[in-house]
Amino acid sequence: MNINDPYRGVWPVMLTPFDDDREIDWESLKKLIDWYIRAGVNGLFANCQSSEMFFLSEAESLRLTRFVLDHTAGRVPVVASGHTACGLSQQIDQLGAMAETGVDSVIMISNRFALPEEGDDVVLENLRKVTTALPDTVGLGIYECPYPYKRLLSDEVVDWCARSGRYTFIKDTCCRLDTIARRVELARGSRLHIANANGQTLLPSLQAGAHGYSGVMANFHPALYVWLCDNWQNEPEKAELLAAYLSTASFIECLDYPVCAKDFQKSLGNFSTAACRVRGTEDYYAAHGPSAMQQAMRLGDMVGRQLGIPV
Known part of the structure; x- marks a missing residue:
């Protein structure tokens, strides 16, 4: 893996912190960005599903992305989505506006190109139209977002994207x-x-030639993912042990994500609240979520120390 390749390594899917009124908490966002960068991440994926982009206005999405770019100040590259519209013309407007923010790549959502019952021929036709309409001064990407439904890319689509x-x-x-x-x-x-995006298959996918990790668990212990992506070839035994922990810890996202991630950021002092727009926090706090999450994170710290990995 080429360490000078800007798109390798760990790309957290960024959270959006909110205050008690569910308005964007810009000071907490600054702390979050600095925390990611201190962990050694290779880039940031802003305005994605973890950012609750389907619950942001288009104006908020653009302001959020510009804020991330401004505070990152070139320390790491930034990609962003905001691709939530249904109509193709509106999608082109959304993506074009996002391209104008100065992000390194604009990331499209795979399920926006066709309805669930429509075939891959529709996906490819619409993908070509959108690609042609966007400026060639910005990179493009695709995210197989599970909301509102998951649409996996066909080999034909992946091949077309690569050859384009x-x-x-x-x-x-x-x-x-x-x-x-x-x-x-x-x-x-x-x-x-x-x-x-999947922690359970990350190490074998790196061994198969995948370029890195962009998943929700980088909102909990990004430094461990950075170490794995950087060192799995040179220290395979440590990598196997770390991957076993990360695979197990990935189940934490089942605890009302993104509430659990925001609660963790609150425990670090980065966020003032765990408030979300996508769901309430009551069920998470009423159950065993906070305790389970904190224990998993403490175990991660212990695993990192035992393996000599800075955490």
């Missing part, structure tokens, strides 16, 4: 090693990178 020369980034959520390996081969020799 326009695409830099696929956030892969297929969770299947055979599919990831095929995609790696389809992308070989192009500028297209495959970022796995």
Whole structure:
């Protein structure tokens, strides 16, 4: 893996902190950005599903992305989505406005290109139209977002993206090693990178040639993912042990994510609240979520120390 490749490594899917009125908490966002960068991440994925982009206005999405770019100040590259519209013309407007913010790549949502019952021919036709309409001065990417429904990319679509020369980034959520390996081969020799979002398959996907990690667990212990992506080849035994912990810890996202992630950020002093727009916090705090999350994070700290990994 080329360490000078800007699209390798760990790309957290950013949270959006809110205050008690569910308005964006800009001071907390500054702390979050600095926390990611101190952990050594390679880039940031702003205005994505973890950012609750489907619950932001278009004006908020653009302001949020510009704020991330301004506070990052070139320390790491930034990609962003905000691709939530249904109509193709509105999608082009959304993505064009996002491109104008100055992000390194604009990330499209795979399920926006066709209805669930429509075939991949519709996806490819609409993808071509949108790609042609966007300026070639910005990179493009695709995220297999599970909301409002998950649409996995066909080999034909991945191959087209790789051969187009326009695409830099696929956030892969297929969770299947055979599919990831095929995609790696389809992308070989192009500028297209495959970022796995799944912690359970991350290490074997890196071994199969995937370029890095872009998943929700980078909102809990990004430094461990950074170490794994950087060192799995040189220290394979440590990597196997760390991957076993990360695979297990990934189940934390089942605890009312993104509430659990925001609660963790609150425990670090980065966020003032765990407030979300996508769901309330009552069920999380009424159950065993906070305790389970904190214990998993403490175990991660212990695993990191025992392996000699800075955490």
